[in-house]
Amino acid sequence: MGKKLLILSQIGSPTKPEPKEVGAYLRRFLMDKRILDIPWLPRFILVNLGIVWRRKKPSAEKYHNIWTAEGSPLVVETTKFAEGLQKQVPNVDVVIHWRYGELNAEQTLKPYQQNNYDEVLVAPLYPQFAMATTGSALDVLLPALKKIWPQQKNIKTLKPFFDHEAFLNGWVNRLKPLVKADRHLLFSFHGLPVSQIKKTTGCDLESCCDRSDNDSNCYYAQCKQTVRLLSKRLGLKPEQYTLCFQSRVGPKKWLEPSTEQTTESLVKNKGVTSVVVACPAFVTDGLETLEEINLELQHNFKNWGGKDFVMAESLNHELAWISGFAGIVNAPDRWDQNHS
Incomplete structure (x- = not known):
């Protein structure tokens, strides 16, 4: 069997939790047309003369809240995952591509240029597909x-793995010890603007998102399917869990219901005082889980009158998840051939 290259793509992180480094990271992130879908010139002006100057200091404070002695949790955990995976797929060179890191894609791959690979596998580490x-x-x-x-x-890209047994089993194992009869489970996914979702062919954000098949490339549909599959394996009744969306930014209409509003309503209108929050749009913990959920949402939850708040850790570098992903790497049916 010939040598393969596996590229794990993850969002990345600032190099330090300081305004300068966070500002540079935000520029790279927000100048992506997939993130801020407006023409280049107004995007450049808005990002560099507006958003970054307003957000770099408060964002740096948020990163400070979760930074560890080893560094950014997202970077640390993804690196440990890649190192563990490399041991289980010895015929594969595993490299991490940080989408908004200091090195661009070409610079990341350049050190491997002299190697002759029979196959190149591109694996964005996002369970549900989104542009x-x-x-x-x-x-x-x-x-x-x-x-x-x-x-x-021979370049192949990883299919969405929201329905793969390794992913589902990892989350079930995480959640089983945390699920209790009197504890409401929130499945909180990263939000997206509705306008972006509706760009998916055939999407109307109505009946198409309740399809039981796995052929739809719609983020919303895949989030709902993730919740259906996990709740079934956990043996949950409909009243025991809620699907919601976090990380709203700007005035556009976003996927609903929002995680914050849902949590507040559960406490104030339904008397829920105990919750566990799972974030299965992420395979690695980072700012959106450790700060936005475990710190900010937990603080608000207790201010609203809640008592018991638990955030389920993501899959991170858990050994069973690494083994499961190694199975994905070696499964031909999990990869699409790139024909472009």
Whole structure:
């Protein structure tokens, strides 16, 4: 069997939890047309003369709240995951691509240019497909691969893995010890603007998102399917859990219901005082889980009158998840051939 290259693509992190480094990271992030869908010039002006100056200091404070002695939790956990995965797939070179890191895709791959690979696998580490995550990663990686290996024809991309047994089992194992009869389970996914969701072919955010098949490439549909699959395996009744969406930014209409409003309503209108929050749009904990959920939402929950708040850790570098992902790497049916 020939040598393979596996590229794990993750969002990335500032190099330090300081305004300068956070500002540089925010510029790279917000200048992505998949994130801020407006023409380049107004995007440049808005990002560099508006958003970054307002947000870099408060964002740096948020990063400070979760930073560890090892560094950014997202970077640390993803690196440990990659190192563990490398041990289980010895015939594969595993490399991490940080989508908004200091190195671009071409610079990340350059050290491997002299290697002759029979196959190149591109794996964005996002369970559900979205143009703002998986699509953005492929936007930069596929052109970079053509430049580094212009003769390479065997390039494959990972299919969404929200329905894969390794992913589902990882979350079930995380949640089983935390689920109790009197504790409400919130499945909180990263939100997206409705306008972006409706760009999916055939999407109307109504009946199409309740399909039971796994063929739809709609983020909302895949989030709902994730919840259906997990709640069934956990043996939950409909009144024991809620699907919601976090991380809203700006005036656009976003996917609903919001995590914050849902949590407040559970406490104030239904008398819920105990919750566990799971975030299965992420395979690695970072700012959106450790700060936005475990710190901010927990603080608000207790101010509203809640008592017992638990955030389920993500899959991170848990050994069973690493083994499960190694199975995905070696499963031909989990990969799409790139024909571009």
